Amino acid sequence: MTDQERSQRFQDTMLPHLHAAYNLARWLTRSDGDAQDVVQEAYLRAFRYFDAFHGHDGRSWLLAIVRNTYYSGAKQHEHELREVQFDEDHLSADEIAEIHAHFGGDNDPAAILQRGDESRRVHRALERVPTAFREVLILRELEDLSYREIADIAGIPVGTVMSRLARGRKLLAAYLLEREACHGL
Template sequence: MPSDIHHPAAAFNRTSFEACVVPYLDAAYNLARWLARDDTDAQDVVQESMLRAFRYFHSFHGDDARVWLLAIVRNTFYSLRSKAAADAKHETFDDEAHTLIDEAPSPEARALISVDIQALQAALENLPHPLREVIVLRELEECSYKEIANITGQKIGTVMSRLARARERLKAELSSSSTEARRHDVR
């Protein structure tokens, strides 16, 4: 049965949806980007997630719209990923799109900053999906352990364990790249 978007209830739902969910569109894209590792795929995930969120907005009961939307993004990513062929896995990363440029430091300082950012991006890219998603949700999206547990459907203990392993792997990888950068540091 098609819905009439001009019906007052539909307009109320659209307005409520826009007020509750749309403010978290950037967070949704950020999570989708880190999970999909591809801008185009992330856009597809977010688009499908927003459609699903709007379609099922009636089931949202006013808890935390950000957590609700991020859970939809995560579930959408995994359901779309499971439908994709195994050989269609994308491993590309556009460094230029994610490199932060600070105009104030000297060229030498910018080179070292670039090395640090590239090292962090590479370290995050090398994490397995379960570790990457919890570290992105915690450190980039600033979700609490409870929110991450709700988003991922995992127990808080599992979230904490995965975060600890993700941080250890990042620390190990970044310390080895930091040692490499110090060899080129001229003081």
């Protein structure tokens, strides 16, 4: 394969996933500039090792590189990487039902504006979720990856993915309820 053919194959396979790569990097780093740096480094690594890629869909492979790039440069964020404890009994079924009821809505303009405000609140709450849980939430809920794909990307068992996803959802809900209680919303 010529260099031009390799370059074209890389572009065809990896560039469609630029948004997903940036999205994951942005949520991991919590910074636009740092996310851009992580994505740039990840794409350089992906290009360098592209001959080792033998799949058809490069998204999972690329997202694993983005994740590894973030963690390899995250020594300054080591406090986030420690194991996180979470009390799973923190939210009652009623509190979870309240969250679901609150985030329903219709299509009138006032409801649409309110959903925009709610979206910003969800993003702020999601930024508070520890990285280990946030990454599986992002990969599952925003990138719509399967548990198996997430497990492969994160290098963890599927059971751990499911556990982190459940805990991450509970943490997110707790942060949303906390913020709502503090602001009387």
